[in-house]
Amino acid sequence: SKETMILKLILGKGAVSYEVIPCKINNNYQPVPLKGEEKKEALNTIKKLSNFPILSQEEYKKLVRNSRIRFRKEYRRFLAKNWYKYPIKNLIVIICNFIRRRLKIR
Structure with a gap:
């Protein structure tokens, strides 16, 4: 619930x-x-x-950035273990998105 x-x-x-x-x-x-x-x-x-402390805009951005980085690491680990379960088309899209992010291409 x-x-x-x-x-x-x-x-x-x-x-x-x-x-x-x-x-x-x-x-x-x-x-x-x-x-x-x-x-x-x-x-x-x-x-x-x-009672949680109120975060400044910069603190919040840093927290979100760190959370996204942690999520992506977990996702990559999961994908590395389970790549064979995905259709090849999906794997290509995932890899292309990863490369675009690394090269900062939009």
Whole structure:
């Protein structure tokens, strides 16, 4: 199941308040509010995520770049082990894209 939340905004005269409603998405793709221990765990997770430091634009770009590099390394490793499972046409496209990236050709 997917976990999500609903943010309920309450607008009043000169005041704004809110309520966080943790939910999970059921098999019919509908949000179902959590209750009891599940709700408590979800709220704790939201609180932990909210305490993450706010990244500057440069820090974010660096994080994304490093994540992409790590993903590509894992992908190359996977491809090297499983190349024989791919149709030759797909392998040619993958190799051409790799070369274009290396040569910075668009």
